[in-house]
Amino acid sequence: MKQGILLLDIGNTRVKAVYWLDGQLTAITDFPGVMPASPVAVYYASVATDERLEQLRSESQLTDVDWHQIRSEAQKDQLRSSYAKPETMGVDRWLAMLGAQQCYPHTELLVIDAGTALTIDHLAADGQHRGGWIVPGIHMQQKAVTNYTARVFNRDQQQFELAFAQDTASCLQNGVFAAILAVIRQANQLVPQAKMLITGGDATVLMPFLAELPIEIEPLLIFRGMTRYIVN
Ligand SMILES: Nc1ncnc2c1ncn2[C@@H]1O[C@H](COP(=O)(O)OP(=O)(O)OP(=O)(O)O)[C@@H](O)[C@H]1O
Ligand SMILES: CC(C)(CO)[C@@H](O)C(=O)NCCC(=O)O
Ligand SMILES: [K+]
Structure with missing residues (x-):
């Protein structure tokens, strides 16, 4: 074999x-x-x-x-970091950008990884990283509220809805979901011309709510980036 x-x-x-x-x-x-x-x-x-x-x-x-x-670096092929200390950028962000560039070469991009933390990175068409955001992810935001309050409780079953809610767990879950969607829309408002690619564990629940945006889901973005480091 x-x-x-x-x-x-x-x-x-x-x-x-x-x-x-x-x-x-x-x-x-x-x-x-x-x-x-x-x-x-x-x-x-x-x-x-x-x-x-x-x-x-x-x-x-x-x-x-x-x-x-594989580590983050100052440059790989067409991709150039904006960090003064490139090795301090999360390698998942670096690889998601490399993978995105492979899917859409010479294109201005917003690369979103909706995982434990949600990251958004802006990439110019020439491959220059313009900067990014690190935001607590869905689970982490919910956990933060329950940890720092006495009377806010969550429940195991997750709903992914935007409506204003009428019980504690639904208010928490819907509120966090709205916050996550809002940060993605905010990124689009800053650079509406950029093509958006989303990956990570929460990408599939977010996608149906982002239909008006120029966004595509690509579950293997980080791995596509990784293949560029394999030497035969
Ligand atoms: N016990 C848990 N802890 C954290 N997240 C959980 C848990 N159970 C379910 N999740 C869901 O998984 C999401 C994170 O997705 P996923 O685990 O795929 O992230 P990830 O991209 O693998 O993150 P990381 O790469 O940091 O592990 C959370 O926002 C949450 O919705
Ligand atoms: C932000 C996370 C946690 C997302 O997985 C990861 O990319 C990371 O640990 N980054 C290091 C800090 C940085 O990217 O600037
Ligand atoms: K990740």
Whole structure:
């Protein structure tokens, strides 16, 4: 059986894994579960702690292959960072931009990652990063309110609705959902000409509410970016 490369996106909540073979990306849903074949190498991008990484490395039982870490840098191909310290930008943001650029070359872009934190990055058509935002994500915003108040409670079941609500948990959930949608619309208002791409765990629940925007969902954005670092 032909062997591919394992790509890992190690976030603050979840680890996402994709198997790369013959230019095809296949998501692995239950990493470190079943893989099509044992990989010849691992390429990983992490915004989590080093402890989390080490734990994952031993759990995966892939200790006999090389693990290549991908880091944010000042420039990669057409993409140029705006950070004075490029290595301090989250590598997930860096890779999402690289992936977006691959989908839409020479295009002004807004790249949105709706994960644990929601990030929005603005990219000029020539590949210059113009800057971005880091915002608490849906779960984190809800948690912040329940943690800092005595009488606001949430419930396990999540609804994704914009309506003004009439009970505590619905007021919290709808309020946070409205805030997340508002920040995405605000980004569009700043640069309405920019094509928008959204990825991350919350992208699918947000999309139906953003129909009026020039936005597309691309679940594998970070992995598309990662493939540009693989050297054969
Ligand atoms: N226990 C949980 N903790 C955090 N988020 C959760 C949890 N359960 C469900 N979620 C949902 O997952 C969303 C985050 O999506 P996802 O886990 O895909 O993010 P991510 O892009 O993987 O983030 P990261 O890369 O930082 O792990 C949250 O906003 C929330 O809606
Ligand atoms: C903002 C997050 C947490 C989003 O996953 C990640 O990109 C990160 O840890 N960034 C480091 C700080 C920065 O991007 O400037
Ligand atoms: K992420």
